[in-house]
Structures are given as C-alpha cells and as structure tokens.
Amino acid sequence: MNETCISIRHLSVFYGKSVALKDISLSIPGRQITAIIGPSGCGKTTLLRSINRLIESTDETRVSGEILVDGQNIMDRRLDVTALRKKIGLLAQKPSPLPMSIYDNVAYGPRIHGERDRKALDRTVQDCLQTVSLWDEVKHRLRAPASRLSVGQQQRLCLARSLAVRPEILLCDEPTSALDPVSSQTIEKKLVELKKDYTIVIVTHNIHQAIRLADYVIHLYLGELVEHGPANEVFEHPKEERTRAYINGTFLADIKFDKELDLKGTKCPYNFVYAKLALDDLAEGNILRIIVDDPTAVTELPRGMEADGYEVLNSNQLNKTDWEIVIRK
Amino acid sequence: MGRRKMEEAIFKCLMVASVVIVVGVLLTMIVMVIWRGLPALDLSMITQTPKGGYYLGREGGILNAIVGSLYLAIGATVLAFVISLPVALFLQREYIGRARFAGLVRLCLDILWGIPSIVYGAFGFIIMLYLGMRASLLGGIVVLTLLEIPIMARAMDEVIRTVSADLKDASYALGATRSETAVKVVTRQVLPGILTAALLAFGRGIGDAASILFTAGYTDRIPTSLLDPVASLPLAIFFQLGTPFPEVRERAYASAVILLVIILLISIASRLLSRRLAKHVVK
C-alpha cells in the first residue's frame, strides 16, 4: 500500500539565473497524503509544478534531474504531457473556474480527452460534484456560469474538475489559503476521504493542517530539502535542527504569550487597529495572542498583519464563535 | 491522441505562418515605399514650396504641405484635447453618477470612432456651405477636431479609469473638491497616458486625407490666415500620384517617405514620453 509513487532524483529548477530548487531527491508514497512545508519562497510551488510539468509554461525556466512517476521519467521530452497531466490533477491556491458553466467546467477534462457520450458525461459530472459535496447546492443550476458560485464553492468545483479526468495523483497548492474556515474544513475532509484512492501531495503554510492531514512530510528551506519522512517521526522527533525550529516557530503548544488581548465583539477594522496598538507596546520578537469572533477578522486580520511585516504564527478556531490569532512582532 | 497532437501542430504552424505573413508584408510595405521614395527625396523637397503648380510642377518642394499638415494637425489636436479631457474626466463615477449615462456616452464615442472620415468631411462641407465659408485652414482644423475627439476621449477614458479609488479617496480625505482632485491628482497620475492619447490622435489627424479633401482645400502657398486654404501631406501625395507625369509621381513617393518619417517620430516620441513621465507616477 505504501509503494513509492513519485520519486524525485537530483531535481534542480532555475528561474533564469536564480535557483529555486537545489538537487532534491526524495520519494513520495502512494495513496497517502504528503505535506510539503516550509517558509514562503522556499520552492514548494515550484516542486509541485515540476511534478506535472506545468513549470514549463513559465518563461525561462530550466529543470534538471529526473522525476519518476510509476517508474517512468516524466522529464523525458518524448513523453506526452497531456496524458501525464490527466494522470496528475492540480488544485491551485486560488479557485480558478473556467469561463463557462458549472457543468462545462467539470465536463471540460473528459471532453478534452475525447468523451462525447452525453450520458457518460452527465454521470461523471454528477459523481464528481457529489464527491466534493457540491451536487445538492448546484444541481438546479448546472448551466449557470461557474463564476457566480461563492469562492468556497468554486474551490470545490475545481476539485471536482480535477477528479473528473480520473487522476491517480492529486497535487494541491495551499488549497485552503483563500477560503473561509468552514470551506477549508470541507476541503480537508474531502482530501482525507480521497486518500484511499489517490496519492495526494499538499503544500501548506498551516502547520496544524499538516499535522491533521499528513502521513508523510517534506520540509524545504530556501530551495533545499531539509528533511522528509513519515509525519509522526518528523513532527515528534525531527532529525534536523531547522525542522525543529520551523515547527516550533509555528507550532504553539509550548509558546508563552507576552500579551493576550480579548477583542470579541469588535468588528473589522477596529480589532485590527486595537491589535496594532497592542503590538506597538511590545518589544521585537514578543508574541501577542488575540481572540476574535468577527468572521472577517479571521481572514483579514492575519493578512493585514503580514502585509505590515508582522509574522502571523497561527490562527486557530477555539470554539464555535471564537478564534485565536497569534502574532509575533 | 494522435489527432489532438496533430491539431496542435497544424494550428501552431498556421499561427507562425500568419505572424510571418503579417510581419513580412508590413515590413515589405514600409521598405517598398521608402525604397521608391528615397531617390526623389532631396533637401529642396522639404525646404521649398512647389514651383509651377503642384499638379504639373517638377520643381521646388512640398514645404507648403508639410507646414499645412502641421498647422492642421496641431490645431486640431489642441482643440480636441481641450474638449476631450473634460469629457474623459466627466466619465468618472463621481461626476457622471449613473452608469447608464456613462455607458451611453461611451457608446456615442464608439460610434463617432467608427464614422468614416469621408463622412466627417462631407458633414464639414455642408456646414461650411451653410456658413458661406470657403475651404480653409479653419474648416480643416474643425473637421479634424471632430475626427480626433473620439480617438482621444476614448483613450483618455481608458487610462483615467485605471486610477485607483484609493488614490482619489486620499485626495477627498484632505478636503479637495472633485475638480481639484480631477486636475491635481487624476490628471497628474495618468499624464503619460493622456499625452500618449493626444499623440495617437495627432498621428491619425496628420495622416487623414478624406476628411480634409473638401474642407481644407489645396494650395501652393503657405497659409497666412485661418481663412486661407491649406495644403496637406496626404493630399499632396494623392494629387501628385494622380498626374500623368512620371516625375511628379516620383515626388508623391518622396512625400510618402516624409509622412512616414513624421509618423515614426511621433511614435518614438510617445514611447519616450511615456517612459520618462512614468517615473513621477505613484505606483
């Protein structure tokens, strides 16, 4: 069951002259969820896009090394990329519905690959939409433009679109980062259900998400592979100091807060302003924990903080209404 | 599978072929016109007015047409600018309010854009008949102004629409009125775009022949008043081509080279201008 599905050997990727990935060698097990973690800009997206060769669509990239999928080197120039991409689905960071109806979005892949039979298409569309639990929400408006769905629904639609070509591997690039907490949970649940049939590789910034989902973990840092291994080993006994630091930096089990602030009942942007005022009083490196219950704050506040140069260590749902957000100055 | 690969390959070939055809034909066009015109081009062409009539004359130059074209195009561009900028500014949401009206104005501009220049010429001609005017510099300028307004206003509208609401809000927050914001913030922010729009319209104006055929007339002299008829480069080319004398036809080709050079200069100027001015824009 844990047979190696993707194995990467000496992979290096260059954008122009700058190196994005340096000599990566690792194996990704089949029918499990593999999480790629690491700080921003370390090459997670690049690694993911190398696996389905979408990296080629960026100008001036150079790739060396091999990636074997089911024993076949996909870097081989003679390989048919369309067949490869049919086998490897991709769920992007932002929902990207195609400019057509909901039905046509899901049917797009099968049609491209030559499915003409109406009945079969209908069945595929229904199956895939049911798998991502979107069917009941959209079955009456399959002909409506996909752009009219909510962002969370769009992301599920994109998942359904990827599933419609019956891939074996599913690559997800921060699939929940643009979503609200509830939609994120739905997507996470789907991924866990899907892992019995699919090999899933997920890039995530959220260490909690990685812990919840991953069976196998890959840690990248500045384009280098730091550590990879089964999730419990990596999380509990990281071999590398850098992994330990990264996990501790973001994982807050034993972090002490320099200040706590209860902002329940305040709305965006006031809670943001209060939080900034509190941060002003703190010293560099100190940590602030705030509690909010305004749903927009959950997404907007961390974004604003990051834009202002603070590090958001975590945002986590405490109970039905309350969220904690932890920020380091 | 084979079929899809083939489709891709066929269309890629078609695309490359079209680019090659398009670029090739356009380049040959320029090269041919220059090749043909250069031999007849000498200094006297651009420093003297024609001797013995533009229709028959084999001597002298076409200074009258060069100066005339510049008068016409500069006059029209200035007038069109004065009218188009307020229109483009007015199309901002804080002035025009309802999107319906803005849509209507834009539709009108698009329709004006599409009106053939010969129709502008015919219309101008009727008006001038009505007013008892002869073909003159003034008539040509007015008609060219009408022709340039939609080009300029639409291009300005496009760039003004790119100004972010935040920037305007910052100005309103300081207590500026709408007009002060429009003039001091919006216009300054998109100045490169606005000037590029003006140059674009200038290029169209200086190259248009059909609209000034009836309205500006033609003469061998350089006009001294707004009511004198005026020569223009495109018409100089057109008339000289129409003569039975090969020598005069050669001069038409030379005039075309002059016109091409002017257009080229405008194009380069607008590129440099927008690059230089872009430095002062808040990103």
Next chain:
Amino acid sequence: MEKGLSRLIGRRWADLAATRLMFVATVFVASVAVFIGIGLLLKSWPILEARPLSELLFSSVWCPSRGEFGFYPFIMGTLWVTGLAGIIALPLSLLSALYLAEYAPNKVRALVKPALDLLAGIPSVVYGIWGILALSLGGISIGFNVLAGGIVLAIMVIPVVTSVSEEVFRTVPRDIKEASLAVGATRWETAKHVVMRASLPGVAAAVVLGFSRAFGETMAVLMVVGNVARAPSSVMDPAYPLTALIANNYGEMMSVPLYDSALLLAALVLLVMVLVFNVAARLALARVQRRWA
C-alpha cells in the same frame, strides 16, 4: 476667518463651474453623431423626395447628368471590398494575436508588438501607395479590382485588430489557463476553449473597431480598386465603393442638379451601414455573453 470662508466658497464655485463645463462638453460630444446624421439627412432630402428609396438603393444605373442615381453598385462595392478584407484579415490577425499572446517567446513579442502599434498609425495614403507599387510589381499583376482593394484594406486593419486582440488575450488570467493545462489540455485546446472564450467581448470589440475603419476607409481603397460603377460579381472585377464615389466627385457636384444631394445621401448610407454593423455586432455579442457569461 472671513478670508477662509470666501476661499471655501470660491473653491466650491470653481468646482461647480468646472462640473458644468465638463457636462456641456460631454453632451456636445455625445450629440455630434446625431448632428452629423441630421445634417446629412437634411441635405440629402431633395433626392429622397425626388426618387423612391428603393430605386436609389437597388437601381444599378448611375448617370447623374441624366438624373439617374442608383447606389446599388457602390453599396455592393463597399460590401465586397470590406467583406473580402474581413475574410483575409480576421484569421491572420486572430491567429497572429494568439501566437503573440500564448506561444511567442518574450523577445519576439517585445519586437513585434511595438512594430504593430507603429504600423497601426500609418496613414492610409501610404497603404494606398504600397498597393499601387505592389500592383505594378513584376508580371503577376492582379489589376485594379476588388481583390487588390480587399488586400490593401486587410493589411491596413491587421495591425489594429492584432494589436488590440493580443492585449485582450493577455488579460486572461494565468490561473485559468493553467487550470486548463492541468487537466491535460494542449496549449491549442486551452487557447481555443478558454482563452478565446474568456476574451470574446474584447476581441469582438477589436474586430468591430478594425472593421468600422475598413468600412469607411477611403484613400487606400480608392487608389487600387478600379472605380468602375458596376456591381462586382467576382473578386477579379473592379468596384466603386461609396467612399470613393464621394471623394472622386466632390469637385463637380455643384454643376449637376441633385448631384450634391446624391453624394451626401451616399455619405448617409455609409453612416447607416457603419451604425448597423456596430449595433448588430453589439447585439450579437450581448446574446452570446448572456448564454456563456
């Protein structure tokens, strides 16, 4: 205090005045098209009263000195030349634009794009000159006919349509193109199903823009199309478009009765044709968009 107040009032007043001024300019510009229409209609009224419209539009006899004004050959001339230009220019422009936007390496695009923009600004007389030069080139002369006019016109509109469509194609977000590639579509399939569909409104606008120009183009066409007042029946026949009719005859139009009225009617017909084309394109587009959106 007093001074500040009067300053404030002054600023308010200036704002109000400026707004009024802008409003007047806008209304003026928006109504120019109406003025033109009315002016032409008034001036062509004499001939519209003297002859039935059906005769004017569908009679093939053009003989002003005998008082016969049939516009049919000229209308057909315009349609033939513009139609042929469309058939030549559309595929070339759209394919080139797709190539530049989707396939071409950056360096090629950086070279071709400014060249197209420059060419789009070249005056039509220059295209006409090229037409004449090309026609007299070598032994394979195709003569002065619809084909020559159509080719010259096509070459005139290609830079505009290509350049604008390329810009429209490039506004299609990368995400959705990659979404299509990621399910295994080829680049061409992505271009065909996703890029073209997403940019349909913009491309349609580009085409309408280009062809409004083609309809009304005078000089370039006039110089190569032959100017024989007979409705063409093949592309090798000469033609006489409306624009050329007006331009060629303005000199003598005062000497023959009803002639001036007839020429202004020609301008009106041209205006109506361009309007109908514009509106039809808009309506068609609105329908397609409602279906796809």
